[in-house]
Structure formats: C-alpha cells, structure tokens
Amino acid sequence: xxxxxxxASLVEWLPALVVAAVVIGLWQGLIVxxxxxxxxxxxxxxxxxTFWSDRHELWPAGWYTMKEALGGFAIxxxxxxxxxxxxxxxxxxxxxxxxxxxxxNAVPIIAFAPIADAWFNPFSPHSKMAxxxxxxxxxxMVNTLRGLQSARPRQIELMRSYAASELMIWRRVRIPTAxxxxxxxxxxxxxxxxIGAIVGExxxxxxxxxxxxxNSDSQIFQFTKAWAGIVVASLLxxxxxxxxxxxERAIVRWSPQLRGS
Amino acid sequence: MSEQSVVRVGRVTKTFxxxxxxxxxxxxxxxxxxxxVSLIGPSGCGKSTLLRxxxxxxxxxxxxxxxxxxxxxxxxxxxxxxxxFQDSVLFDWRTVAKNIxxxxxxxxxxxxxxxxxxxxxxxxxxxxxxxxxxxxxxxxGMQQRVSIARALAFEPALLLMDEPFGALDEMTRERLNxxxxxxxxxxxxxxxxxxxxxxxxxFLSGRVVVMSPRPGRIAGAVDVDLPxxxxxxxxxxxxxxxxxxxxxxxxxxxxxxxLPEEEAVLE
Numbered sequence: 001x002x003x004x005x006x007x008a009s010l011v012e013w014l015p016a017l018v019v020a021a022v023v024i025g026l027w028q029g030l031i032v033x034x035x036x037x038x039x040x041x042x043x044x045x046x047x048x049x050t051f052w053s054d055r056h057e058l059w060p061a062g063w064y065t066m067k068e069a070l071g072g073f074a075i076x077x078x079x080x081x082x083x084x085x086x087x088x089x090x091x092x093x094x095x096x097x098x099x100x101x102x103x104x105n106a107v108p109i110i111a112f113a114p115i116a117d118a119w120f121n122p123f124s125p126h127s128k129m130a131x132x133x134x135x136x137x138x139x140x141m142v143n144t145l146r147g148l149q150s151a152r153p154r155q156i157e158l159m160r161s162y163a164a165s166e167l168m169i170w171r172r173v174r175i176p177t178a179x180x181x182x183x184x185x186x187x188x189x190x191x192x193x194x195i196g197a198i199v200g201e202x203x204x205x206x207x208x209x210x211x212x213x214x215n216s217d218s219q220i221f222q223f224t225k226a227w228a229g230i231v232v233a234s235l236l237x238x239x240x241x242x243x244x245x246x247x248e249r250a251i252v253r254w255s256p257q258l259r260g261s
Numbered sequence: 262m263s264e265q266s267v268v269r270v271g272r273v274t275k276t277f278x279x280x281x282x283x284x285x286x287x288x289x290x291x292x293x294x295x296x297x298v299s300l301i302g303p304s305g306c307g308k309s310t311l312l313r314x315x316x317x318x319x320x321x322x323x324x325x326x327x328x329x330x331x332x333x334x335x336x337x338x339x340x341x342x343x344x345x346f347q348d349s350v351l352f353d354w355r356t357v358a359k360n361i362x363x364x365x366x367x368x369x370x371x372x373x374x375x376x377x378x379x380x381x382x383x384x385x386x387x388x389x390x391x392x393x394x395x396x397x398x399x400x401x402g403m404q405q406r407v408s409i410a411r412a413l414a415f416e417p418a419l420l421l422m423d424e425p426f427g428a429l430d431e432m433t434r435e436r437l438n439x440x441x442x443x444x445x446x447x448x449x450x451x452x453x454x455x456x457x458x459x460x461x462x463x464f465l466s467g468r469v470v471v472m473s474p475r476p477g478r479i480a481g482a483v484d485v486d487l488p489x490x491x492x493x494x495x496x497x498x499x500x501x502x503x504x505x506x507x508x509x510x511x512x513x514x515x516x517x518x519x520l521p522e523e524e525a526v527l528e
Contacts, residue, residue, distance in 0.1 A: 158346070160337075161344045176354045252354075254354040
C-alpha cells in the first residue's frame with residue numbers, strides 16, 4: 001500500500017474512529033458524573049485494565065470458543081452450500097424441501113441450544129459446533145440458492161448456442177453469478193457462528209470456554225471481567241467477519257459493487 | 262439459387278402449449294451465402310422465435326431447419342453460428358478480452374491461439390484499449406461491439422442477431438450499423454438480423470423479410486437494390502426512401518387484414 005492509499009483509508013475510517021472515541025468518552029464521563037454502580041455498567045477504563053490483567057485467562061478461553069465457532073461455521077456453511085447445490089440441480093427435491101427450510105427458518109434455533117447440549121456431550125466442543133452449524137446453515141443455504149437461480153436466462157441461452165454442457169454452464173455462469181450471494185451469506189454466518197458458540201456455552205460447557213467464563217463471572221458479580229470477556233468475543237467475531245470480507249474482496253474482485261463504481 | 266443455402270427453413274410451425282399460441286406458421290426461408298437478411302415485423306410476430314429455431318435454441322413443432330446442409334442441432338454442436346442478443350449478455354466477472362475468448366474456450370482452442378484471435382477481434386471492433394476492462398465499465402454501444410466481436414471470434418458462417426441495437430440511442434445505432442456492414446464485408450458471414458426499425462432493415466440488408474403476427478408468418482419480402490458498400494449518403498438517397506415506404510406499406514397491409522380475432526376464428 002502506498003503512503004497515499006494508507007492516508008486515504010485512514011480518512012475513510014476516521015469518522016467511525018471519532019464516533020467510537022466519543023461514545024467511549026461519554027460512557028466513561030457519565031459513569032463518573034452520575035456515580036453509576038459498578039455492577040450496572042463498569043467504566044471503560046476498568047474494563048480495559050481487566051482486559052489486560054486477565055489476558056492469560058481471557059484469550060485462551062476466547063480461542064477455545066473461536067475454534068468451536070470456526071468448526072460450526074465450516075460445517076454449517078458447507079452443508080448450506082451443498083444443500084443449495086442439490087436443491088437447484090434437482091427441481092423436484094427443491095419443491096419438496098424449500099417450504100420446510102423456510103418454515104424451519106422461523107424457528108428460533110437458539111432455543112435448541114440446551115437440546116444440542118443433551119444430544120452431544122455438553123462439555124465437548126462438538127455440542128457448540130452443532131449449535132453454531134445449525135445457525136449458519138439456513139442463511140447460507142437460502143442465499144446460495146438464490147444466487148444459483150439468479151443466472152440470466154440469456155446467458156444460459158448463449159452458452160447453449162455454444163453447445164455447452166450442463167457442467168460448463170455451472171462452471172462459467174451459475175457459480176460466478178452465485179458467488180456474491182454466497183459471500184453475503186458467509187458474512188452473516190460468521191457473526192452467527194460466534195453467537196451460537198457462546199450461547200451454547202451458557203447452558204454449560206468446559207470451564208476454559210469464553211461463554212462459560214462470562215456466565216459464571218456475572219453470577220459472582222465480577223461484571224468487569226464479564227465485560228472484558230464480551231470485548232474478547234466481539235474482537236474475535238470481528239476478526240472472523242473481516243477474514244470472510246477479505247476473502248470476498250480477493251475472489252469477487254470483478255464485482256461493480258465492491259469496486260464502488 | 263445455384264449455391265447451396267446457408268440456412269434453409271422448410272414449413273416451420275411452432276406452437277407453444279401454454280396458452281395454445283401459434284408463434285410461427287408454415288415459415289419458408291432461405292439464406293444464400295454472404296446474404297444479409299433482415300426479419301421485420303410488429304412485436305409478437307415471432308421473428309425472435311424464428312431466429313431461435315434457426316439456432317436450435319427452440320425446437321420447431323413441425324418442419325425442418327438445415328444449416329450448411331446439416332440439421333440445426335448438428336450445426337449448433339459444430340459451432341456454425343454466432344448469436345448476438347438485444348442486451349449484450351456479457352459476463353461481469355470476465356474482462357472484455359475474456360468475454361470475447363469465451364466461445365473459443367468452449368471450442369477448446371489453445372491459449373496462444375485464443376489470445377491471438379482475441380487481439381484481432383479487439384482490433385476489428387476498435388476496443389483494443391479496453392481489453393482488460395470489465396463490461397460494466399463500458400458504454401452500451403461499446404458493450405454491444407464486444408458482443409459482436411464475441412459472436413464473430415470463431416468465424417461462424419452464420420451470424421444471428423436479435424435486435425442487437427434496439428436498446429441504443431439513434432446516433433449510436435446508426436454508427437454501429439455502418440461498423441456492422443464494414444465487419445460483414447470483411448468476414449463474409451451470412452447474417453439473419455431481427456429488428457423492428459424499418460430504416461435499419463433497409464439500410465443493412467440485401468433483402469427485408471416482413472412478418473405478420475398471430476400466427477407469425479411471412480407476409481412478403483422486399484429486395485433492397487441499393488449498392489454496397491453503403492454509406493451515410495445511402496440514408497439520404499431517394500431509392501432508400503422508396504424502399505422504406507415499400508416495407509412500411511407491406512407491414513401496414515398485413516397489419517390491417519390480419520386482426521387477431523379473425524385469426525382465432527380461422528383456427
């Protein structure tokens with residue numbers, strides 16, 4: 001990146017950074033001014049100091065949960081893409097399954113967290129991966145399917161004029177058309193995976209997990225540490241989101257939307 | 262016709278089961294080598310359907326289509342024709358050069374040969390400077406030139422064009438008409454050109470085939486005896502206006518006595 005480009009991206013991020021600084025400043029200032037109790041809302045400075053002093057406990061816990069989220073993300077998204085491929089390839093299968101998928105989408109999947117814990121060992125990461133995977137599956141499946149069905153009829157007709165096989169049409173038309181949809185879904189799923197893993201841990205899990213740590217710390221009134229845990233969870237969630245967004249920029253380089261023109 | 266026809270359409274009828282629509286009825290049409298033929302008619306006359314039947318993208322209900330003496334299916338599999346649609350149908354994820362190379366990839370050409378041909382085609386449509394651009398970075402007229410270059414890249418004997426300039430403004434359209442004729446004279450392809458513009462049909466073609474709607478059938482043809490190469494002055498020649506009037510008359514006659522209600526009774 002050239003110096004000019006670095007400066008340009010700094011200018012682009014500046015408004016967000018200013019807003020964040022103002023919010024944190026207000027947060028700190030209002031707590032001091034109105035003597036807000038520590039258990040209601042700790043000061044950002046005390047969260048920051050706990051974040052630093054307990055880093056040897058917080059980060060390994062965060063990484064443990066991150067691995068669960070990553071596993072669930074990979075399994076759920078993978079199955080979602082696979083299911084969408086099958087449903088769009090075999091129309092009858094699609095008409096049989098789509099209403100069920102859409103109905104399932106309305107079910108608050110989070111409510112299944114205790115059940116997933118019962119199905120798998122609650123102390124193993126697999127139960128959390130299952131919850132994260134279930135959360136990721138539907139948005140990825142629905143978006144990928146829409147993408148695969150968005151190929152323009154004229155483009156298919158053009159390919160047929162070249163006597164293209166179904167496989168060639170998939171490779172050269174359907175998959176490239178679907179990619180932006182898939183990445184939108186993966187970005188949603190990356191956030192859901194982290195939520196799924198942490199919520200799963202609230203119902204029990206290894207003591208080394210971030211969700212368990214946040215939950216138990218709030219029960220023993222260690223709210224500052226719970227908040228520090230939330231900060232770790234947010235940072236890891238953002239990292240996963242940014243990783244997906246970076247992959248998108250690398251793979252869907254051609255997209256007019258991403259080029260901003 | 263002494264030479265063998267490039268396209269021979271024999272008594273083609275196409276009915277669509279949905280709504281029981283007869284899109285084409287008893288169409289007979291022959292295109293000689295290097296001939297430029299326009300199909301013109303009101304919307305719903307089946308001119309685009311006829312083009313797709315020739316390209317084996319739609320199967321006729323009755324009748325036969327032969328291209329270069331082969332069945333339409335065989336001709337499509339052999340890559341005997343290139344097709345251009347009203348919207349340019351370019352792939353956003355491919356650069357201009359890669360879009361033009363697409364049919365060559367499908368035909369299994371080697372990379373080196375592909376690159377060379379793409380360079381020639383870019384030169385032909387004067388877009389060499391835009392080879393690495395993406396389609397959405399080009400104007401509508403430029404996009405359509407890319408589409409034409411793609412259709413001609415593998416030197417098909419036959420070029421099917423479905424209202425290729427219909428979405429462009431008048432000035433761009435007239436300029437591309439001239440460019441298309443120049444390209445046609447260089448490549449020597451046979452062209453079947455669907456349009457709803459009378460002046461465009463007369464300006465480009467050696468023969469204008471007039472179609473009438475519901476069911477789509479051929480109402481008549483006008484031989485255009487204006488000499489090639491045609492220029493900007495051609496559009497101002499008295500003979501040009503006479504021919505435009507002739508086509509317009511033919512369209513109007515057919516439009517008046519073939520009311521949809523009558524047709525429904527006749528069937």
